[in-house]
Every structure is written in C-alpha cells, then in structure tokens.
Amino acid sequence: MTTHSTTDSLTRAPRSSVSSAAAGAGATSARSGRRRRPSVAWLGFTPFAAYVVLFLAIPAVIAVASGFFTADGVFTFANLKALQDPTIVKAFQGSFVVSISSALLGAVIGALVCFALLGTRADGLLRTAIDSAASVLAQFGGIMLAFAFIATIGFQGFVTLWLKTTFGLDLNANGALLYSVPGLVIPYTYFEVPLMVLTFMPAMEGLKATWGEAAATLGATRFHYWTRIAMPVLAPAFWGSVLLLFANAFSSFATAAALLSQGGIVPLTIKQQLTSETVVGVSNTAGVLALGMLVVMVVVMGAYSLLQRRAARWQR
Amino acid sequence: MKRNRIVAGLAFTAAVAVVLTGCSSSSTAGSGSTADTKAATATSAADLGGMDALVKAANAEGKLNVITLPPSWANYGKIIAGFEKKYPGIKITSANPNGSSADEVAAAKSLKGQSTAPDVFDLGTAVLSQNTDLLAPYKVSNWADIPTDFKDASGKWFYDYTGLMSIGYDSSVIKTAPTSVSDLLSSEYKNKVAIKGDPTQANEAASAVYLAALGTGGSASNIQPGIDFFKDLKSKGNFISTLPTQATVNSGETPVVIQWSYNNLAWGSAGGSAGNPNWKTVVLPGTALGSYYNQAINKDAPHPAAARLWEEYLYTPEVQNLYLASGAYPATLSAMQKAGTVDSATLKTVGEPPSDFVQLTSDQAASAAKLLTAGWAKAVN
Numbered sequence: 001m002t003t004h005s006t007t008d009s010l011t012r013a014p015r016s017s018v019s020s021a022a023a024g025a026g027a028t029s030a031r032s033g034r035r036r037r038p039s040v041a042w043l044g045f046t047p048f049a050a051y052v053v054l055f056l057a058i059p060a061v062i063a064v065a066s067g068f069f070t071a072d073g074v075f076t077f078a079n080l081k082a083l084q085d086p087t088i089v090k091a092f093q094g095s096f097v098v099s100i101s102s103a104l105l106g107a108v109i110g111a112l113v114c115f116a117l118l119g120t121r122a123d124g125l126l127r128t129a130i131d132s133a134a135s136v137l138a139q140f141g142g143i144m145l146a147f148a149f150i151a152t153i154g155f156q157g158f159v160t161l162w163l164k165t166t167f168g169l170d171l172n173a174n175g176a177l178l179y180s181v182p183g184l185v186i187p188y189t190y191f192e193v194p195l196m197v198l199t200f201m202p203a204m205e206g207l208k209a210t211w212g213e214a215a216a217t218l219g220a221t222r223f224h225y226w227t228r229i230a231m232p233v234l235a236p237a238f239w240g241s242v243l244l245l246f247a248n249a250f251s252s253f254a255t256a257a258a259l260l261s262q263g264g265i266v267p268l269t270i271k272q273q274l275t276s277e278t279v280v281g282v283s284n285t286a287g288v289l290a291l292g293m294l295v296v297m298v299v300v301m302g303a304y305s306l307l308q309r310r311a312a313r314w315q316r
Numbered sequence: 317m318k319r320n321r322i323v324a325g326l327a328f329t330a331a332v333a334v335v336l337t338g339c340s341s342s343s344t345a346g347s348g349s350t351a352d353t354k355a356a357t358a359t360s361a362a363d364l365g366g367m368d369a370l371v372k373a374a375n376a377e378g379k380l381n382v383i384t385l386p387p388s389w390a391n392y393g394k395i396i397a398g399f400e401k402k403y404p405g406i407k408i409t410s411a412n413p414n415g416s417s418a419d420e421v422a423a424a425k426s427l428k429g430q431s432t433a434p435d436v437f438d439l440g441t442a443v444l445s446q447n448t449d450l451l452a453p454y455k456v457s458n459w460a461d462i463p464t465d466f467k468d469a470s471g472k473w474f475y476d477y478t479g480l481m482s483i484g485y486d487s488s489v490i491k492t493a494p495t496s497v498s499d500l501l502s503s504e505y506k507n508k509v510a511i512k513g514d515p516t517q518a519n520e521a522a523s524a525v526y527l528a529a530l531g532t533g534g535s536a537s538n539i540q541p542g543i544d545f546f547k548d549l550k551s552k553g554n555f556i557s558t559l560p561t562q563a564t565v566n567s568g569e570t571p572v573v574i575q576w577s578y579n580n581l582a583w584g585s586a587g588g589s590a591g592n593p594n595w596k597t598v599v600l601p602g603t604a605l606g607s608y609y610n611q612a613i614n615k616d617a618p619h620p621a622a623a624r625l626w627e628e629y630l631y632t633p634e635v636q637n638l639y640l641a642s643g644a645y646p647a648t649l650s651a652m653q654k655a656g657t658v659d660s661a662t663l664k665t666v667g668e669p670p671s672d673f674v675q676l677t678s679d680q681a682a683s684a685a686k687l688l689t690a691g692w693a694k695a696v697n
Contacts, residue, residue: 086693086694087689087692087693087694090693090694090697091693094697150569154558154569155507155556155558155568155569156567156568156569172507174553175507175553176507176556176557176558179556179557179558180557181697258559259558260557261510261511261512261513261514261521261557261558261559262514262557262693262696262697263514263516263693263697264693264697271517272514272516272517274418274422275415275416275418275419275422275517276416276418276516276517277416277417277418277440277442277443277517277518277519278440278442278515278516278517278518278519278522278681278684278685278688279516279517279685279688279689280418280442280443280446280685281446283418283422
C-alpha cells in the first residue's frame with residue numbers, strides 16, 4: 001500500500017558534510033589559478049547526471065506542473081486556491097508542528113550525545129560503535145519503525161500493557177498516544193537523534209583543543225569556555241543540523257502513513273488527493289501541495305547552505 | 317573553470333539524451349502482444365464465434381493483468397486461483413492488491429499501450445462515472461441474468477457484488493453486540509472504533525460515514541449527521557485513526573471495525589487459521605447500506621480476449637457462489653435463486669439479502685463527497 005518515500009533518504013546528509021564542505025572549498029581555491037584542459041573524466045559524471053535528471057528533476061517538474069492544469073489538461077491557476085482550504089492549511093500546520101518539534105528534540109538530544117562522546121577516545125570502540133549504530137538507526141524508518149512503535153506503545157503494545165497492569169497507568173487515557181499527529185513526534189524523534197549525531201559530530205570534533213587551552217591560560221572556567229567560545233562556534237552547525245532534521249521530518253511519509261489513516265500532514269494529504277475514490281477529479285491539487293512542500297524545502301535548504309558556509313569558517 | 321562547466325553541461329545533456337531515447341525505444345518495444353484486433357472490439361463471446369473461440373484466443377494471449385484485487389477481499393484469492401486452474405494456459409498478474417479504484421484508472425492511463433496495463437477493472441461507482449471513456453463494452457453470456465438497473469445498456473459496466481456495511485467486533489473485548497450505531501458512543505468502546513481509511517479517500521471508509529448517517533437521522537441525500545456522529549465519537553475518545561487490517565484485528569489493536577460484511581466475515585472464523593475466532597459480524601437492524609462494485613474491461617486492454625474470458629468466468633454460477641461465500645451478494649443472485657444454481661447452504665449461512673437496501677446514486681455520492689471534503693478533517697483531527 002505504501003512505499004518508503006524517496007525523499008526520506010534524499011534529505012539525509014552524507015557523513016561529515018561539514019568537514020567535506022570545508023575541504024571542497026579549499027580544493028577549489030587551490031585549483032582555480034590554473035587552467036586545465038577539459039578531460040574525458042567528465043564523462044564519468046554522465047550516469048549520475050542521468051540519474052538526477054530522470055529521477056529527481058523530471059519528476060519534480062512534472063509533479064509541480066501538474067498543479068497548474070485541470071483534470072482535462074487545460075492550464076489554470078484555480079488549483080492554487082487549495083492552499084487556502086482550511087483542511088490543507090491544517091495539514092501544513094500539522095507538518096510544521098511535527099517537523100519542528102521532532103527536529104528540536106532530536107537536535108538537543110543528539111547534541112548531548114555528541115557532547116558525551118567527546119569525552120571518549122576518537123578511535124575508541126565506543127565511538128566507532130555509536131557511529132555505526134547512528135548510521136543504521138538514522139535509516140530505520142518507514143513501516144518497520146511504525147510497527148516497532150505499535151508493538152511498544154500501541155494499544156496492545158507491551159509497554160502500554162505493562163504500565164497498565166503494573167502501575168494502572170493508561171498511556172492512551174487522553175486519546176491515542178501514537179495514532180495522532182502530535183504522536184508522530186515520538187517515532188520521528190527516534191530517527192532524528194542518530195541523524196543529528198551523524199551531522200553534528202564532525203562539528204564537535206572540529207573544536208580545537210588549543211582553543212580550550214588558550215581560554216584556560218587566560219583564566220576562563222570550563223563553563224566560560226563552553227558558553228563564550230564553543231557554543232558560538234558550534235551555533236551555525238547546530239542550527240544547520242536542525243534545518244536538516246526539519247527537512248527530513250517534513251518529507252517523511254511512510255511512518256506517518258502506517259500510523260495515521262486520517263491524514264493531518266501534507267504528504268498524507270497529497271496521497272489522499274492522488275488516490276481518492278470518493279472525491280474524484282482532485283488529483284491535480286496534489287501538484288499544488290507538492291509546490292508548497294517544494295517552496296518550504298527550498299527555503300530550508302537555502303538557509304541550511306548559508307549556515308553551513310558560516311560553520312565552515314571555523315574549520316579551515 | 318568555465319570550460320569545465322561547459323563540459324559538465326554537455327555531459328548532462330548527453331545523459332538526458334541517452335536516457336530519453338532509451339525510454340522511447342523501450343516503450344515502443346513494450347506494446348508487444350498485438351493479438352487479434354477482433355477480440356478488442358468483440359462485445360460478446362458470439363462476436364468471436366462462441367466460447368470455444370474466445371478460450372482459444374485468450375489462450376493464445378496467455379496472460380491476464382488484474383489490479384487491486386486483495387486475496388481476502390470478496391474471495392478474490394480463490395477466484396483468481398480458480399481461473400488459473402480452469403485455464404492453465406493463462407497466467408494472471410495481480411498488481412497493487414491494496415490500491416484504490418483511482419489507482420486502477422491511473423494505472424490504465426499511465427501504462428496505456430504497454431503489456432503491463434490492467435485488462436479489467438473492479439471499480440467503485442464514483443470513479444467509474446468519471447471514466448466511462450476508458451471502458452470497452454462487453455456483454456457476458458448470461459447478460460440477461462444481471463438485473464437491468466445493475467448494468468449499462470451498452471455493456472460498458474455491470475455490477476459484480478455488494479456487501480452490506482457491518483460492524484465487526486472482538487467478542488472477547490466487547491461483550492454485548494452493538495444494536496445501533498449510537499451504541500458505539502458508550503464508554504465501553506473507548507479507543508476501539510476504527511474505519512477502513514480516510515472517507516475522503518476510500519469508498520469503504522466513506523460508507524461507514526453513510527451508515528452512521530442512516531443510523532442517526534440522516535439519509536443518502538444528507539450524510540452530514542454521519543460526519544457529526546464521528547465528530548462525537550472522536551470527542552468521546554472512541555474513534556481511533558489506525559488503519560485496521562487482519563493483523564490489527566488479531567492483535568487486538570482495533571477491536572471494532574466498521575466495514576463491508578464480506579471483509580468482516582473473512583477476518584472471523586470464516587477466514588480459517590488466519591482469522592480471529594472471536595471476531596463477530598453484525599449488520600445493524602434498520603436500513604441496510606450497500607454499494608455494488610462494477611466490472612469493466614479496459615478499452616486498451618493488452619490482452620483483450622483474456623479480459624473477456626475473465627468476465628465470462630466471473631459471471632458463472634461457480635464464481636458468483638464464491639462471492640456469496642465471502643458474504644458478498646453477487647449481481648446475478650436472484651436469477652441464480654430462480655434457476656436453482658445458488659449454493660443454498662452458503663446462502664443460509666450468509667443470510668438472505670435484505671429486500672431493499674440503500675445504495676448512493678452517483679449524484680448522492682458526489683454531494684456526499686462535497687460534505688466530506690468540507691467537514692471530515694475538521695471532525696476527526
């Protein structure tokens with residue numbers, strides 16, 4: 001019924017994006033002085049270019065463009081009215097609430113994990129283990145994750161039943177905990193934390209020991225060092241990661257689809273418009289919603305790259 | 317640097333060109349089986365020279381594509397297996413079993429001209445009435461057995477089966493059977509009542525709202541009381557937005573489900589070892605609600621003869637009895653009762669069909685859709 005959304009994985013940043021951005025900048029400046037002959041090496045780029053065009057660019061353009069046609073194929077702006085529809089406005093609100101809360105929660109918890117990891121040896125077993133665990137868990141989403149949470153805190157989940165029989169505590173006393181839009185924050189945070197560890201750890205590792213020593217020499221306490229030096233230096237990377245986490249949650253589909261059958265967030269509303277068998281002739285509205293999501297994503301990613309540029313300043 | 321960019325751009329363009337030409341050549345190659353055009357325009361088996369000729373043409377095609385037929389829905393698992401047994405030369409490909417009627421139409425449009433396009437449809441009425449231009453007229457041999465108001469005069473579509481909206485419940489959790497929809501509002505049902513998806517999306521979920529409307533003073537023309545009922549149910553904390561499946565029913569996650577009787581029955585003891593023995597099905601007293609699905613053949617069916625043979629097969633008494641065994645009432649039921657071809661033991665367990673039940677006309681469904689679009693999300697979110 002539902003497939004794992006491709007955008008889920010697209011927004012996941014490669015490992016150590018911060019340091020690679022810095023390295024990339026250095027390489028470019030070193031090369032720019034020299035003129036190089038074009039080489040056949042560029043041909044190697046072709047398969048990737050083909051992939052991007054075929055599976056990203058063309059579908060994105062078609063999806064958004066479909067929002068500007070009627071069901072009969074006549075050009076129109078009328079579909080844009082959907083963005084004022086209270087149901088759809090509510091879906092966007094739901095998406096924002098879930099994405100912002102899970103991004104902030106994930107970022108704070110993830111940053112604390114990174115902070116704790118700083119005290120361990122960089123090439124030690126613990127750091128390596130957590131690093132690989134984070135890589136795996138950041139990809140643990142979709143139906144499997146939804147099922148894991150259903151089995152844990154669903155109506156018949158083992159934690160739910162244990163709390164009920166042992167302490168008489170009903171997790172679902174005030175309505176379903178898991179099967180609601182706010183409830184999505186719980187599984188979303190689950191994959192946001194490891195993603196935060198992956199993206200934020202390189203920035204943490206970039207903190208130079210010499211800065212701390214210099215501060216200590218000048219009489220700063222550890223508290224001063226963190227609040228006056230480390231945190232300001234880390235801030236752009238931190239907020240950049242928050243944006244990335246936001247984008248990741250905003251575009252997630254499969255987990256939500258497995259838990260909620262009544263919509264409430266934008267990706268589920270798009271599915272509703274595309275596959276409805278009761279309200280027919282609205283599939284072009286989905287294109288308008290895709291446009292809305294795209295605008296949000298472009299803004300977020302633009303802000304992300306700005307912050308990354310600031311973050312990279314400290315890592316040269 | 318600049319030069320490099322130009323080369324990169326060229327590589328990009330080359331890639332697009334390579335990929336696009338690749339696409340177009342493969343799609344022309346995909347149109348494959350151009351059987352005989354005679355089958356594609358035949359409006360009855362007689363047009364092709366009788367059933368034997370139809371079977372021969374279908375065997376020559378060797379394949380049949382069906383779409384959105386879940387094995388546990390109206391006995392489709394057994395029906396498909398029976399066809400493959402009866403016509404071993406024809407292989408059935410069953411696509412997207414959990415999809416919606418809209419998915420069927422989308423597949424027919426996007427796969428048009430390819431050998432993987434669906435051959436036959438099983439459509440809800442709202443989607444059907446929007447897409448009659450996709451359908452090929454065909455009349456099965458026992459066309460006369462299908463009541464006149466159950467079929468399109470030209471043969472573009474014809475009813476296949478209907479269930480009645482029913483309440484399924486786990487009798488180990490809910491001790492007394494519900495006797496009206498209002499019973500669901502009591503505290504015994506807290507966090508327990510589920511429907512099959514979003515009513516603005518799935519016909520079966522919408523039918524649960526229609527049922528609630530009929531039970532709370534509404535009518536087929538005015539389903540607003542049904543929406544208000546679910547709003548009430550939600551505010552009492554009884555409505556859950558979990559999508560019920562056989563698995564959630566077996567685990568106890570969704571102890572009460574409003575859905576078609578044939579699905580509730582299939583999830584109970586009738587479902588054999590996969591079913592939940594405690595799962596009981598109630599069709600509420602009072603006005604019953606049904607909704608026939610429609611059979612139709614894709615105008616651009618890649619296997620036109622097999623598609624027609626499939627329709628012939630579906631309307632044989634053996635398959636109509638299979639629908640009945642799942643708890644769905646087949647379209648030719650009354651003709652079968654007259655002819656004595658109905659499986660009377662099965663009919664006894666399923667129960668006689670009600671002499672009349674409400675079925676929304678396409679106009680009523682359209683106005684219901686308007687109310688649902690405007691009010692549903694507000695009522696339950």
